Amino acid sequence: MLQLAYIRDNKQATIEGLKRKYFKTAEETVNEVLEIDRKRRDTQAELDATLAKSNLLAKEIGGLMKEGKKAEAEAIKGQTADLKALSKDLEESLKTFESSLHDLLLTIPNLPHESVPEGRTPEENINIFEQGEFPVLHEAAKPHWELIKQYDIIDFDLGNKISGAGFPVYKGKGAKIQRALINFFLNEAEAAGYKEVQVPILVNAASGYGTGQLPDKEGQMYHATADDLYLIPTAEVPITNIYRDVILSENDLPVKHAGYTPCFRREAGSWGAHVRGLNRLHQFDKIEIVQIRKPEESYQALEEMVEHVKGLLTKLGLPFRILRLCGGDMGFTSALTFDFEVYSAAQERWLECSSVSNFEAYQANRLKLRYKVDGKTQLLHTLNGSALALPRILAAILENNQTPEGIKVPSVLVPFCGFDTI
């Protein structure tokens, strides 16, 4: 969440930033925040003064009791009742102000970086990079949802039977190529300096709030209500939350982690003809990279992560483009996001396969993730990116690499899966 002090000192910039993110009630909400904050501080000042008086009297009484001056002590006791009543009242209203302030702050998205383009819809994202030729497919080329049946490598009907729509069963070479992709991505991440972690895929509500999925995306996560745990929509949640309530020292930085996890998304209300096959799933596999950086280094780190993802797609030989997301299309918690889209030749469509973001101090503020500089504690910046999400990469490989004789496996994967053709 945004820092109160920042909003106080930069009211106009905050409002303008929120508008660029198409936050509807920018002006109204910021004013409300400042108003409640004012009341809160006044109340706190009054409460502190009251408590200070009480503390002083209590000390006096203590001293008198020791000296055996009971009568004098009793006399002072009489004065404390009013203070006590007053401080109780003040405390109550302070709590009210604090919680409404907190609730309000939770509803405010992060502010966009200055380089974020103006715009509201995905059409207004800016294409900043494109690489690779569109493959020329043979006459009988098919979209991946037909290829997977032809080669019997992914079975949606079986998944439907076991779980429901959007839970595919990978079989034989389909399963092995998944495993190959996971190993390839993890190895690449390790080579780039990311320490591998294996994390829980069910998380508590505090973790959901820490990275901002809650309360914003409550309905997007599967919720195991019996134990009040959420299935993660991305490894970002458990990996970043490793550092919740942590104060790092300067030599711990930078933190770079990579982790493979399944991801679960309810995708309520987002199904249609364009989300056939692997294009959208309730459960999918993803390798996530996460960085925790000093504020002054975070944009350099973002660049580094973009380069890493570029490298993966290049090695897989897939045509892709990079979009700089506009303010209206960016995520709730992000300050700057680059989306990677891979070209899936039979569908003749770009498919989002990675999203790399800098959250600046937004998540860190919720997480209370800080470090010490010159004796002062300061919020860190968090970043993450998919490197990569599997299903759409697999869709593109299947479609782009299909030939009448079979599907060519990218050569970098062959050592991992042990075959070069499906």
Added chain:
RNA sequence: GGAGAGAUGGGUGAGUGGCUGAAACCAACAGUUUGCUAAACUGUCGUACUGGAAACGGUACCGCGGGUUCGAAUCCCGCUCUCUCCGCCA
């Protein structure tokens, strides 16, 4: 699931009503000494809110929430979590 124990600062751990935001030790950081390393010595060493240009103050926090009291880490109640043993189990 049954029984028991516990939750204090980065760690270990003392503290059963006021002089305790909290002993001691360890770790960490800075300095002194020193051919190097090590050791020794000295100092610093929680977080948040709030007032202040700053210096420096105020308040809160010893798992969480209530209560008793002039005063609570310390007493009472509720909750959560952790650990140990037994049972079950990948």
